Amino acid sequence: xxxxxxxxFDLVVRGDLVLxxxxxxxxxxxxxAGRVAALGEGAAPPASEVADHSxxxxxxxxxxxxxxTSSSTGWPGIAGATCSAAAGGVTTVVDMPYxxxxxxxxxxxxAEKVAHVRRLAHVDVAxxxxxxxxxxxxxIAGLVEGGVCSxxxxxxxxxxxxxxxxxxxxxxxxxxxxAGHGLMVAVHNEDQELVVRLTEQARAxxxxxxxxxxxxxxxxxxxxxxxxxxxxxxxTGCHVHIAHSSLARGFELAAQFRGQGAKASGEACIQYxxxxxxxxxxxxxxxxxxxxxxxxAEVERMWGAVARGLVAYVSTDHAPWPRERKAYAGDIFAVxxxxxxxxxxxxxxxxxxxxxxxxxxxMASLCAERPARFHGLxxxxxxxxxxxxxxxxxxxxGRFAFDARDIRDREDAxxxxxxxxxxxxxxxxxxxxxxxxxxxxxxxAKPGDxxxxxxxxxxxxxx
Ligand SMILES: [Zn+2]
Numbered sequence: 001x002x003x004x005x006x007x008x009f010d011l012v013v014r015g016d017l018v019l020x021x022x023x024x025x026x027x028x029x030x031x032x033a034g035r036v037a038a039l040g041e042g043a044a045p046p047a048s049e050v051a052d053h054s055x056x057x058x059x060x061x062x063x064x065x066x067x068x069t070s071s072s073t074g075w076p077g078i079a080g081a082t083c084s085a086a087a088g089g090v091t092t093v094v095d096m097p098y099x100x101x102x103x104x105x106x107x108x109x110x111a112e113k114v115a116h117v118r119r120l121a122h123v124d125v126a127x128x129x130x131x132x133x134x135x136x137x138x139x140i141a142g143l144v145e146g147g148v149c150s151x152x153x154x155x156x157x158x159x160x161x162x163x164x165x166x167x168x169x170x171x172x173x174x175x176x177x178x179a180g181h182g183l184m185v186a187v188h189n190e191d192q193e194l195v196v197r198l199t200e201q202a203r204a205x206x207x208x209x210x211x212x213x214x215x216x217x218x219x220x221x222x223x224x225x226x227x228x229x230x231x232x233x234x235x236t237g238c239h240v241h242i243a244h245s246s247l248a249r250g251f252e253l254a255a256q257f258r259g260q261g262a263k264a265s266g267e268a269c270i271q272y273x274x275x276x277x278x279x280x281x282x283x284x285x286x287x288x289x290x291x292x293x294x295x296x297a298e299v300e301r302m303w304g305a306v307a308r309g310l311v312a313y314v315s316t317d318h319a320p321w322p323r324e325r326k327a328y329a330g331d332i333f334a335v336x337x338x339x340x341x342x343x344x345x346x347x348x349x350x351x352x353x354x355x356x357x358x359x360x361x362x363m364a365s366l367c368a369e370r371p372a373r374f375h376g377l378x379x380x381x382x383x384x385x386x387x388x389x390x391x392x393x394x395x396x397x398g399r400f401a402f403d404a405r406d407i408r409d410r411e412d413a414x415x416x417x418x419x420x421x422x423x424x425x426x427x428x429x430x431x432x433x434x435x436x437x438x439x440x441x442x443x444x445a446k447p448g449d450x451x452x453x454x455x456x457x458x459x460x461x462x463x
Pocket of ligand 1: 067
């Protein structure tokens with residue numbers, strides 16, 4: 001227990017503290033100037049304010065290492081997505097760069113986006129940078145200087161401007177440059193030629209129903225891309241990370257390449273830990289994401305990869321497309337790919353762990369500490385420890401159901417693939433730098449309460 005100063009603390013939060021390796025029952029965290037200043041168990045020190053969450057789990061504020069605020073609405077989307085994050089106990093989001101109308105491809109665009117974050121964000125925001133299709137590698141240094149925590153590139157083209165495919169020669173040059181700065185590059189991993197050919201064949205045969213989304217993006221379309229990016233990781237020394245593996249094999253490949261000296265890693269999104277092709281058929285467009293949901297057997301293999309410590313972290317890939325872009329009207333290929341997930345993240349992760357009899361500490365690790373470490377935001381973010389930002393996600397255990405109508409985002413983003421799903425807990429409160437963001441009913445944070453969080457250091461973390 002840390003010795004107390006004479007002056008009382010600003011805030012004491014009481015509850016069962018979830019640390020990366022253990023739960024401290026009947027614990028407290030004391031906050032001064034927005035940071036964790038003391039923690040322990042038993043009698044808490046004096047404070048100006050006491051938040052008594054006794055009997056509840058106090059997690060570190062979750063860190064979503066992969067989400068999209070601005071793919072459909074542009075930077076105004078930062079406000080709604082981060083509001084829903086606040087209601088979900090996600091206190092730091094790492095936002096993807098594929099924004100309309102301009103992706104984050106140089107220091108000037110980055111500075112503009114940072115200004116929007118400072119004006120609009122309800123939670124803290126770290127940012128990815130990316131490149132234009134023409135391969136403006138010379139702008140990487142400026143993006144690093146401006147504070148991006150990581151880069152994102154793609155092997156698959158959704159849009160030549162917003163989300164381009166970067167060809168292999170350009171990727172090699174980019175990886176070599178990024179390696180020199182010590183940052184991680186996450187890569188969207190789907191093989192363009194295979195997906196395009198399979199989709200053309202399906203369309204030609206008039207096969208456009210929901211399951212065809214999964215059939216035209218079979219596992220090999222992912223693993224071919226995984227192999228290509230990891231070969232380039234080995235060649236360049238760059239830390240290359242699969243932005244989302246829906247397959248246990250992706251994590252096994254990363255481990256094999258690490259064994260050969262590559263800086264290789266990969267993340268799972270929470271949907272790949274619980275959703276299956278049957279859910280795609282049931283949800284139609286509202287279950288469409290890339291990579292697609294896999295089989296129930298693959299979900300089990302994914303949990304095996306989690307158990308073996310192969311998964312870098314778990315993210316949401318939250319992409320709040322307007323409802324009309326998700327509605328299936330006979331052609332699954334016409335529907336936008338992406339799911340909402342920020343507000344359901346904490347309740348669903350807690351539920352999946354409890355249903356499987358796994359410790360809740362895994363949530364603190366996979367959904368807070370590890371993403372913060374991979375993105376160079378630790379120890380400021382990611383764990384309840386002395387000196388860290390006083391960010392907390394307080395969970396009340398019980399039997400609840402996730403209700404999409406409760407999503408705190410614009411009206412047409414209030415849909416969820418998890419609507420009606422039973423959960424073992426709910427987010428009862430959330431705190432950002434010692435300020436209450438969410439009280440279990442209302443978002444108390446205002447636009448602009450969130451800050452831009454630059455990368456804190458250049459150390460590589462591989463787990
Ligand atoms: Zn994504």
